[in-house]
Amino acid sequence: MSAGPPAQTAQDDDPGDRPSGNQSTATPVKYEEVSKRYPGTDSDAVHELSLEVPAGEICVLVGPSGCGKTTAMRMVNRTVEMTSGDILIGDRSVRQGDAAELRREIGYVIQQIGLFPHRTIAENIGTVPGLLGWSRAEIEQRVEALLKLIDLNPEFGDRYPSQLSGGQQQRVGVARALAVDPPVMLMDEPFGAIDPINRSRLQNEFLRLQAELRKTVLFVTHDVDEAIKMGDRIAILRKGGEVAQFATPTELLMEPADDFVEDFVGADRALKRLALMRVSDASLWKAQICRAGDPTGPVRTDLASAEVPHALLVDAESKPVGWLSERDLAAEQVPARPDSPADPLIDADSILRDGLATLLQSGSRYAPVVDGRGHLTGILSVEIISEFLSSGEATESDLAAVERPHE
Amino acid sequence: MSSWVADGWLADGWLAGAAVSSDFFRDRSGGGCIQENKLFCPDWAINNLDRYSDPTLQHLVLVVSAVAAGFVIAFSLAVLAHRHRFLSSPFLAATGVLYTIPSISFFFLLLPITGRGAVTAIIALTAFTLQIIFRNMTTGLRNVPPEVTEAARGVGLTATQVLWKVEIPLAMPEIIAGLRIATVSTVALATLAVFANGGGLGAEIVTGSNITFKTGIIIAGSIAILMAIVFDALLLLTGRLLAPWKRVAL
Numbered sequence: 062m063s064a065g066p067p068a069q070t071a072q073d074d075d076p077g078d079r080p081s082g083n084q085s086t087a088t089p090v091k092y093e094e095v096s097k098r099y100p101g102t103d104s105d106a107v108h109e110l111s112l113e114v115p116a117g118e119i120c121v122l123v124g125p126s127g128c129g130k131t132t133a134m135r136m137v138n139r140t141v142e143m144t145s146g147d148i149l150i151g152d153r154s155v156r157q158g159d160a161a162e163l164r165r166e167i168g169y170v171i172q173q174i175g176l177f178p179h180r181t182i183a184e185n186i187g188t189v190p191g192l193l194g195w196s197r198a199e200i201e202q203r204v205e206a207l208l209k210l211i212d213l214n215p216e217f218g219d220r221y222p223s224q225l226s227g228g229q230q231q232r233v234g235v236a237r238a239l240a241v242d243p244p245v246m247l248m249d250e251p252f253g254a255i256d257p258i259n260r261s262r263l264q265n266e267f268l269r270l271q272a273e274l275r276k277t278v279l280f281v282t283h284d285v286d287e288a289i290k291m292g293d294r295i296a297i298l299r300k301g302g303e304v305a306q307f308a309t310p311t312e313l314l315m316e317p318a319d320d321f322v323e324d325f326v327g328a329d330r331a332l333k334r335l336a337l338m339r340v341s342d343a344s345l346w347k348a349q350i351c352r353a354g355d356p357t358g359p360v361r362t363d364l365a366s367a368e369v370p371h372a373l374l375v376d377a378e379s380k381p382v383g384w385l386s387e388r389d390l391a392a393e394q395v396p397a398r399p400d401s402p403a404d405p406l407i408d409a410d411s412i413l414r415d416g417l418a419t420l421l422q423s424g425s426r427y428a429p430v431v432d433g434r435g436h437l438t439g440i441l442s443v444e445i446i447s448e449f450l451s452s453g454e455a456t457e458s459d460l461a462a463v464e465r466p467h468e
Numbered sequence: 469m470s471s472w473v474a475d476g477w478l479a480d481g482w483l484a485g486a487a488v489s490s491d492f493f494r495d496r497s498g499g500g501c502i503q504e505n506k507l508f509c510p511d512w513a514i515n516n517l518d519r520y521s522d523p524t525l526q527h528l529v530l531v532v533s534a535v536a537a538g539f540v541i542a543f544s545l546a547v548l549a550h551r552h553r554f555l556s557s558p559f560l561a562a563t564g565v566l567y568t569i570p571s572i573s574f575f576f577l578l579l580p581i582t583g584r585g586a587v588t589a590i591i592a593l594t595a596f597t598l599q600i601i602f603r604n605m606t607t608g609l610r611n612v613p614p615e616v617t618e619a620a621r622g623v624g625l626t627a628t629q630v631l632w633k634v635e636i637p638l639a640m641p642e643i644i645a646g647l648r649i650a651t652v653s654t655v656a657l658a659t660l661a662v663f664a665n666g667g668g669l670g671a672e673i674v675t676g677s678n679i680t681f682k683t684g685i686i687i688a689g690s691i692a693i694l695m696a697i698v699f700d701a702l703l704l705l706t707g708r709l710l711a712p713w714k715r716v717a718l
């Protein structure tokens with residue numbers, strides 16, 4: 062323990078009732094002509110990078126492998142020391158002061174997660190508070206709040222990382238990074254090693270968290286789809302860490318700056334726009350709902366003019382139960398157990414692209430959309446999606462209106 | 469105890485040149501069994517068990533001192549070599565030489581410097597343990613997953629904290645494994661301490677230049693084996709306690 066307990070920042074004074082939410086004021090991050098040349102190489106890994114990440118936004122650094130994304134990101138917390146230039150967090154240069162102390166004030170999440178295998182989940186999450194000298198009770202309280210925030214059973218606090226799934230481990234990685242509520246987070250391909258289904262779930266969760274926490278996030282990925290989904294702003298880098306375009310996802314899709322960006326974004330730009338919108342933002346169809354025991358007569362009448370040609374049975378909490386078939390409707394009353402189940406259910410928070418994927422996978426033309434608690438909010442159909450793609454021909458102003466999926 | 473450490477406790481020891489006294493043969497309690505030097509004479513064993521308590525204690529001291537000293541030195545060397553990679557090869561080579569020198573030659577090399585006695589024996593035994601402990605510890609440190617140290621650094625642990633809070637705890641299973649091998653081998657090797665006038669159970673095995681008293685060898689040997697087993701079990705247990713994360717059901 063060579064470093065003494067560092068001076069606590071103002072926000073550390075009262076960790077007890079530290080809410081999970083937007084306590085620490087997010088801070089902008091500014092690159093000023095930052096270059097990095099690794100010893101023994103004859104060109105810059107990052108060359109005179111200038112970039113301004115507004116406070117509270119997710120800025121994605123995206124680009125082909127080896128273009129310098131990781132290097133650019135790691136110079137912020139000085140796990141890589143820059144060769145020239147400067148990086149400001151707020152109005153303070155990262156060059157000032159001790160690197161280890163700087164890192165404690167910056168959340169850090171990496172693809173390989175890097176949880177400490179010999180520490181329990183609670184100890185892992187409590188690492189930085191421990192380094193900052195918080196009391197045991199304060200740490201305990203904070204860990205509990207964070208476990209809740211990442212939706213992990215509190216019992217998991219006593220387990221070791223090897224006892225968790227990859228997705229759960231990465232959630233813990235995020236919680237560890239959030240432990241002292243840092244204003245800035247660095248995330249290097251955080252979901253890159255997670256299987257596609259869990260990746261999309263973790264992405265949604267993080268966007269939900271971010272809507273609440275409003276951190277300034279530098280997010281590195283090589284996957285342009287992820288960039289479009291996660292970024293408020295995207296910096297497309299080419300080799301040498303040079304910015305090819307720095308723009309909102311919409312701008313990037315509508316007006317790629319040059320051939321490199323156009324190539325990188327891909328020929329399916331139109332489809333990629335589906336990532337700009339959440340299912341809940343689409344004009345969903347209204348379901349023809351009914352409850353068990355309702356007389357079937359009126360249901361049949363209403364169906365004749367409904368958008369969805371089938372009636373959906375919901376329970377008392379308006380959670381979808383199943384679709385009524387012709388045979389179900391032939392009875393006097395709506396049965397409690399209809400012939401076909403309601404799945405697939407689509408999460409209202411998922412992006413349109415994932416909603417479409419779910420539809421296509423299940424072979425249905427439409428599916429019930431439910432919110433976080435499972436309550437029905439509407440029906441998503443293939444027609445809605447094709448309309449979004451064609452009608453809008455998604456003009457820029459349309460997209461500007463929906464702008465960010467998580468706002 | 470100080471006397472044997474300082475000047476050699478075995479007055480008529482092997483290096484002193486005198487043949488070991490014929491205690492065994494004056495002692496008639498074993499009767500014909502002793503005369504015929506049978507494989508094992510239970511009667512003699514029962515009557516003479518107390519003669520093994522001092523050698524056992526001396527043996528314990530030899531082993532514990534040598535392994536403790538070896539651990540402290542090898543641990544420090546491993547930490548140094550971990551910080552400064554270029555030191556790794558020279559350390560490995562040096563401890564390798566010490567490991568390979570036959571202990572008996574080492575005793576004679578040390579005689580002019582440290583004289584006869586337990587200190588000489590302990591030095592030679594310590595030198596022997598270095599390589600085993602050093603090698604295991606460096607392996608353990610090297611096996612720490614890079615993403616774990618990377619994350620540790622990234623969240624704000626200093627280099628010293630990374631070493632003590634992450635790398636060494638994670639290397640602990642290998643460190644303990646090294647200690648187990650070193651301790652068990654040292655228990656066996658310490659029987660040679662008698663050649664340096666260092667005492668220990670060897671004194672009850674090498675009782676004369678051309679005499680082999682089988683019962684004595686069996687008893688002393690058994691005590692050594694038992695000692696090795698106990699040490700091994702204790703270290704195994706320590707290892708388990710220090711690495712609880714290794715025991716979790718997945």
Ligand SMILES: Nc1ncnc2c1ncn2[C@@H]1O[C@H](COP(=O)(O)OP(=O)(O)O)[C@@H](O)[C@H]1O
Pocket residue numbers: 099100102106124125126127128129130131132133
């Ligand atoms: N420690 C290092 N030493 C030398 N070169 C490095 C080092 N780390 C990265 N590089 C080089 O710098 C360039 C950018 O690497 P990196 O930032 O990891 O790219 P990305 O994250 O975009 O894949 C690559 O050419 C890589 O080989």
Ligand SMILES: [Mg+2]
Pocket residue numbers: 130131132
């Ligand atoms: Mg990278």
